[in-house]
Structures are given as C-alpha cells and as structure tokens.
Amino acid sequence: MLSVKAYTLANGLRVVWYPDPTHSVYLTLSTRGGPRFEQFEEFGISHFFEHLCVRNPDLLRKMELLGDGLANAETDLEDISYYFSFPNRNLLKGVELLGQVWISSVSAMEFEKERAVVEIEYVELATDPRSVLDDLFMGEAWRGHPLGSSDTILWQQNLPNQTLEQFRSFRSRIQCGKNTVLSVLGDDVPMPRLLEILERTMGQLPEGSAFKIDHQPLPNRNGFTVVKQDCPFELVHCLLGFPLPRLKAAERLALDAFSTWFGDPDLFSAVLFDRVRNDLGLVYGISSKTEYFYDSAALAVRWSCAREDVELILNVVMDEIQKIARDGMSRDEFQRAKEILFLRREIALEQPATISEFLAEEYLRFGRVDNPADWVRQARRTRRPDLVHLVRNYLTPQRAVLALYGPVENITPRILI
Amino acid sequence: MDYQKDILKNGVRLITVPMPHLGSVTAMIGVGAGGRYENTRTQGIAHFTEHMLFDGTTKRPTSFEISSELESLGAHFNAFTDKEITAYYVKAEAKNLSKVLDVLTDMVFNSKFDPKEIEKESRVITEELRMYRDEPRTWVQSILYDRLVFGDTPLGRDLIGTEETLSSLKREDFLAYLEEWYRPHNLVVTVAGRINEKEALAEVREVLGEREPGEVKKLPRFASAQKEPQIMIEERKTDQTHFVLGLRAYRRSHPKREALEILISALGGGMSSRLFQEIREKQGLAYYVEAGWQDFSDTGSLQIVAGVNNQKVNDAVTAVLAELKKIKDLPIPVPELRKAKEMLRGHLVLGLESTNGACSYFLGQEVLEGKIETPEEKLKKIDAVTAADVQKVAQEIFVTNGLNLALIGPFSDSDRFRRLLALS
Numbered sequence: 001m002l003s004v005k006a007y008t009l010a011n012g013l014r015v016v017w018y019p020d021p022t023h024s025v026y027l028t029l030s031t032r033g034g035p036r037f038e039q040f041e042e043f044g045i046s047h048f049f050e051h052l053c054v055r056n057p058d059l060l061r062k063m064e065l066l067g068d069g070l071a072n073a074e075t076d077l078e079d080i081s082y083y084f085s086f087p088n089r090n091l092l093k094g095v096e097l098l099g100q101v102w103i104s105s106v107s108a109m110e111f112e113k114e115r116a117v118v119e120i121e122y123v124e125l126a127t128d129p130r131s132v133l134d135d136l137f138m139g140e141a142w143r144g145h146p147l148g149s150s151d152t153i154l155w156q157q158n159l160p161n162q163t164l165e166q167f168r169s170f171r172s173r174i175q176c177g178k179n180t181v182l183s184v185l186g187d188d189v190p191m192p193r194l195l196e197i198l199e200r201t202m203g204q205l206p207e208g209s210a211f212k213i214d215h216q217p218l219p220n221r222n223g224f225t226v227v228k229q230d231c232p233f234e235l236v237h238c239l240l241g242f243p244l245p246r247l248k249a250a251e252r253l254a255l256d257a258f259s260t261w262f263g264d265p266d267l268f269s270a271v272l273f274d275r276v277r278n279d280l281g282l283v284y285g286i287s288s289k290t291e292y293f294y295d296s297a298a299l300a301v302r303w304s305c306a307r308e309d310v311e312l313i314l315n316v317v318m319d320e321i322q323k324i325a326r327d328g329m330s331r332d333e334f335q336r337a338k339e340i341l342f343l344r345r346e347i348a349l350e351q352p353a354t355i356s357e358f359l360a361e362e363y364l365r366f367g368r369v370d371n372p373a374d375w376v377r378q379a380r381r382t383r384r385p386d387l388v389h390l391v392r393n394y395l396t397p398q399r400a401v402l403a404l405y406g407p408v409e410n411i412t413p414r415i416l417i
Numbered sequence: 418m419d420y421q422k423d424i425l426k427n428g429v430r431l432i433t434v435p436m437p438h439l440g441s442v443t444a445m446i447g448v449g450a451g452g453r454y455e456n457t458r459t460q461g462i463a464h465f466t467e468h469m470l471f472d473g474t475t476k477r478p479t480s481f482e483i484s485s486e487l488e489s490l491g492a493h494f495n496a497f498t499d500k501e502i503t504a505y506y507v508k509a510e511a512k513n514l515s516k517v518l519d520v521l522t523d524m525v526f527n528s529k530f531d532p533k534e535i536e537k538e539s540r541v542i543t544e545e546l547r548m549y550r551d552e553p554r555t556w557v558q559s560i561l562y563d564r565l566v567f568g569d570t571p572l573g574r575d576l577i578g579t580e581e582t583l584s585s586l587k588r589e590d591f592l593a594y595l596e597e598w599y600r601p602h603n604l605v606v607t608v609a610g611r612i613n614e615k616e617a618l619a620e621v622r623e624v625l626g627e628r629e630p631g632e633v634k635k636l637p638r639f640a641s642a643q644k645e646p647q648i649m650i651e652e653r654k655t656d657q658t659h660f661v662l663g664l665r666a667y668r669r670s671h672p673k674r675e676a677l678e679i680l681i682s683a684l685g686g687g688m689s690s691r692l693f694q695e696i697r698e699k700q701g702l703a704y705y706v707e708a709g710w711q712d713f714s715d716t717g718s719l720q721i722v723a724g725v726n727n728q729k730v731n732d733a734v735t736a737v738l739a740e741l742k743k744i745k746d747l748p749i750p751v752p753e754l755r756k757a758k759e760m761l762r763g764h765l766v767l768g769l770e771s772t773n774g775a776c777s778y779f780l781g782q783e784v785l786e787g788k789i790e791t792p793e794e795k796l797k798k799i800d801a802v803t804a805a806d807v808q809k810v811a812q813e814i815f816v817t818n819g820l821n822l823a824l825i826g827p828f829s830d831s832d833r834f835r836r837l838l839a840l841s
Contacts, residue, residue, distance in 0.1 A: 021438065022770060023766055023767075023770055024763075024766070024767055024770070055698075057688075057689060057694055057698055060688050060689050061689035061756065063689075064687050064688070064689045064756055064759070064760060065752070065755065065756040065759055066759065067759045067760070067762065067763035067766075068760070068763040068764075068767065069687070069688075069689075070688065085767065087763060087766065113698060113699065113701050114701075115701075116701025116702075117697055117698070117701050117704060119701075119726075120657065120701075120702075120703060120704035120724070120725065120726055121704040123656045123657045123704075123726065124656075124657055124704055124724060126656065127655075127656055127657075129551075232654070233551040234547040234550055234551055235544065235547050235548055235551055237551075266493060266495075267484070267488055268471065268480065268483075268484035268488070268494070269481055269484035269485040269488045274480070274481050274484075277541060278472075278479070278480045278481060280537075281536075281537030281538065281540040281541050282540070282541075282544070283541070283544055284541055284542075284544045284545040284548055304544070304548050304551075305544065306544070306547075336489070339489070339491075340488060340489075340491075342491070343488075343490070343491025344491070346491055346510075347441070347491060347493055347508070350439065350440070350441055350771060351771075352770070406551075
C-alpha cells in the first residue's frame, strides 16, 4: 500500500510526499496565515500577500514553459495556499522555479501594480453572493472572535493604506520554515534531489515559528438571527449557518457524514436536493458544507431562490434537521450516510489535486497526516451517537444564523417549527 | 492512448478506452443535438430534456430512485448541454459497469416526462435562468455575446430558453424532440477506464442493440453577414464592467485549428499570457482577462473576456486591441511559441488522466465530427505549428469588420465604444 512520507528542511519547513502514480506531479504550498492572524491595521494583508508572493512574471512564464505551473492560489481564514502542477519530466525544474518565485523580493513598483489588481478583485468580491454571505455569517456568528473580523469591505477600505513596509513585516512573520508545508503528490519523484533544491531555495527562509493559535471560545448564541444585505438581484442568495465549537476527530467525521448525506453539492439523492428541488421545485441547487477552524467549526446550507420562497425553504431545511434531532437517525439512514461519505472520499482519491491539497492542509493543521487510503476508510468508523449528538446540540434554531443577500429589504423570515 | 470504435447494426457508435491503471469507469452517452436544434417555440428544450431525464423512468419512477441507486454505488453522475451536443455520464467503480449502463440507458430512453414533473422542472430551470441573470460575468459570456454574434439564428438564442418557452413546453414537445434527435445514428457511447473492451461492447449491445435504427436530418449552415464592428450593451448598475471582445474565427475542424489554439494560448492562456501580463499585471486594468474559443461545426468565435474597473473600460478595450494588433504584426518569438505549445500539451495530458476526461475527449469528437484524432495525433499537429502559421491566423481573424463587443456595466452609449473598435 502507498504511504505518506514526511521530511523536514533545516529551517523546519515540512515536506510531505505521497507516491501516487500520475502522469503529472501536483504540489500544494500552504502557510498558516489569513485574516485570523492579522492586526486591525493589517486587515486584508494576507490576501494581498497571497498575490504579491507570486508576483514575478518572468519566473511564472518560465514555469508555464514547463507545461503547467501555478494553477491557483487562495486565502482562507487561517491559511494561504498555492497549487502547482508539472509534468513528471519537468518536476525538478518546476520546483526550482517554485522555490525562487516564493522567496523573490517585491519592488515598490510591483507592489503598486498588484494593489490595482487587488482593488478590482475587491470590487468583484464585494458583490459576489458567496463572499458577501460568508462575511455576513461569520461576522454575526463569530462576533468578537478573531474569525468574525474578516470582511471584504474592510479589506477594501484598508487597501489604499497598506504599505510595502507592512507587507514586508507581515511576510517576515508568515514566510518562515516552521509556518510552511509543501505537499508533493506523484510517482517516481526523486526526493533527495527535490529536497536539495528546496534547501537551496525555500530552505533559505528563516526558521521562525508557526503562527500561534489564540484559542477562543465561540460567542454565545441566544436565538435565531437574520442578517441581510439588500441588493437589486432577481433572486435572494441564502446561507443558513450553524457555528460549532472545536470538534474532536470522531465528531468531525460525524459532521462530514451528516453534511454529505444531508446536502453534498454533487449528490442528487442528498436530503435537501430531494426535498427542496425534486419535491418542491423551488431551487436550482441547494447544498451543505462543513468548515473547520482551529478552535471552532461551521455547517452552512446555501441556496438561491425567489424572495417569496425564502421562509418556506428555511423551514423545510430546519424541519429536516429537527427530524434527526427529535427521532434520531435510523440504522439504514445512518449506514447510507456513512457509506456515501466513504464512497465520496474514495472517488476523491482519483483527483490528485484534491489529495495534494488535503495532504498540505492536514499536515499544516494537525502536524500529522493520515494516509489518504486511511482517510477513506475512516468514513466507515463514523458513530451514530456522535452524529445525533451534534445535530441535537448544535444544529438548533437557537444557534442558527440566516444570512441573506438580494432583494431583501422588507423580508424577515422566521423559523415556524 | 488506445481506443476502439465499434458500430452496432442500428448505427449506435461505441468508443472504448482501456485505462487499466485506474479503478474507475466512466460511461457517457452523447447525442448530436443541443440548443442549435431548437426553434423559437421550443427554445430551451435541449437543456430542459437533459433535466427531465433525471426525473424518473418507468422502471425507476422518481429522481430519488435513480440517484440513490447510483449514489449507493459511490457513483458520480451528471450531464451537460451545449449548442450542438448533449451528454449524460456516470462515473463509478469499474466493477459496476453493467449497473451504470443499465441506469444510464434507462434514463435516456425510458424517461416518463410526467406533466407534473415538467411543470416543477420548469420552475427549477427558471430559477437557474434568474441565477445566471444575477451573474453579469456569466450572462455576458454565455448569453449576450452569442446574441450579438449569431443574431436571431439558433446559435444566437439563449440555450437555457426564456421564461415563456420554459413554461409552455408540453410532454408532446419532449417526445417529439427525442423522436427527432435521440436516434441511434445520432448517438455515441463512450466507456473509459478499467474495462475489458469485448465485455463492454457486449454490455452496450445488450442495452442498445435492439433499438430501431434511424438517421437524423442535417441543419442549415450558419452564414455571417457581418460587415462592420458590432456592439451590444446591457446597462446595469454594476460596480465592475464585464465585457467580451470577440472576432469571427474558424469552424471546429478547420485545418488551422492548432495554430489558432496556440494563438489563443499565447494571447490569453494563463498568467504569463500577453493579455494577462499587459492588462492585469502592467496596467492593472482588469482582475480577470483571458482568451478562449467557441467552436461549432460550421463557424467559430475567438473571445477575450475581462472584468474591469468602470472608469477604465475604454483603456482596457484599447489595450486588448493593441495586443491583437501586435500579435498580428509580428510573429511570436520562439520561446513564447514553445511555451504555448507546452501549455496545450499539458492541458491535454492532464485532461486525459481521469476516466471522465478521456470519455469527454473521445465522445466530443465522435459526436461532433464523426471521426477521432488520438491525443498523439493531436500533439503531432501542435508540434508542427510554426510562428508564421500563428501570425497568418492572426492576420486572417483580427480584422476590424469581424469585431464584436458585448458589455454589461453602467453605460448606455454605445458610440463611445464603437469609436475604439478598429484593428487596422
């Protein structure tokens, strides 16, 4: 059976390799960072950092000459990740360039150019339903907590004030060996030579230390809350979210099983899709997703619908959740939830980019990583009491936050059950 | 990459692609019909039919019965509709091929088209339509631009339909549409993954071999009458302007296809492309800017899409046109040509790493062209393209009277943009 191997550079940067047989090699570079770790005056700097750290057109061009290169980058609330891929034959050259891009300096001129790019991106994000709903939900459910301060509008307002010195200071804190993980997924990878290259490039970064997690309890919730932002769309975009405390591994598994069974976006037989789309024909799509932070977690259900249907759908979703809270889950239903999670994960194993991302994020977050095949098998170890406990205690009307974006000026949906 | 093509007696074509190193199999059924095969009254029916095939068959009466049967195998399934093709696919563990083919063919040939389900699904698609209207980036690229370039022809009509057509389609319309286009000669089945080709052929023969043969009629070709630059603006109070600047280009199987693909890659493929570097990195005018190609059996269109600051739309359009002129006037340097080729190679190879990617590659060609070019043949053609070939394509396509600008933003005056549209 294939197994994950871990290495550490002299400066503490961790490298994890999974020898999956693919024609290309997939790499994910992740650092602990993101809005959670920003000071007030720095709001938005993580995302700006994400852009600036790969702002080297010459190197990117050389990288693309190798066949692919930087596929994407993203800033989450607690980490920043870059995704690369190269054909096997060009891997070492690609990693050399990747290392150089990552540590190359940023001039004042490049800084200003990228500021203009980010400014335009914020205009888009400020009206993007997914982004607006995330901000509304997190801002309400994590009010007063470091995770609740992330807001695209604040980033946008702060952007003109951000300076090159601020970026350099943030970079010196975030970009160090102990705060970074690189995952490598591919067959026949010459690891000794790859590690040599990494020592020469990323190994030159200071050792530093991993960003410290200031664990904070979740704010108390005393009742169903609606937060909304009006906008002249045709549809209302909705997010019904539930904040949860930090979960143990077994509980995370249970929440994943519940969310997959309840509203996996790729499952036509998911409960929500079947009830709200198939039975009622009220939406094009409806899905649920889990999110895990260092000290808390979330389950979010998303849909878009006509203004007059918001309350009806809210109550259908709550009704389905309450059925589990009230009656528990039958053995058959539970078996199905567990098996679907297993099968979804098994299929994910054939998506190398997904597995590369999983390896880097798990290693960064927990300091260890399961063999992907074990990660698949774990799904079958989900326990029914864990799942029902989570639903009864955390997916309650009292803890629910409904975020709305669209023509919502005069609507205030209520939970009627 | 090996493949085998077989034709059943009734005309159904089967492509098998063995990928023994993988654990999965994907089965895909493609039909040579889509939005282009509709009339004004039935506009949206191709996509609507795709939805309806998930809503219950005589053997599996509800959508839940179909989805739970497949999903309990861990299968992933979906469908897509385009202007000239509609396809349905299931990806599952290789051992489940028989079951997968059984469900897939049941959906395609035995769907009920229950009037109540049609009514419900029309509401769902209307929500989908409204969702797209709320997304200016999607709307300008998928709807507005096609209306501008292809006008009041089947290619110019919105694939999703209109609220009026969606609510007026009846069961008889769907049955007539299926009868006309879902005929054996117009069907291709592709099976890729860990398969035994003989067994796969036997499986397909069992589920499809008894269907009555039948050919389909040919559609009239599209002919452009464009004589000067065209503009279409949808005025909206958006914070950002989204535009598509496009030119008439080649049909899908044009002999200069590969040169065109390299031109597009050099212009707007990836972060090191000319447009990305100039428009976004150097001038900071756009958050996204990329180039692409819409290819049909008899026509095509090269498109540059961008999202820009409202105050800088003129600058962005001017900068895009300047890049087009540059690449038309001077051959691209050898390293850039090599990079564009590597990118195309890389995308092709990466796309073929999964069973569903391989299915799409082979099925698309067979449905749309009736012939297959292997990845190796395709790569050879890419390798053979020279800088002069690319420049020749740019000179043929980048002409003022082929320019089209579709735009969504806070503007009503098209003259301010018309003045910019020149490539001489």
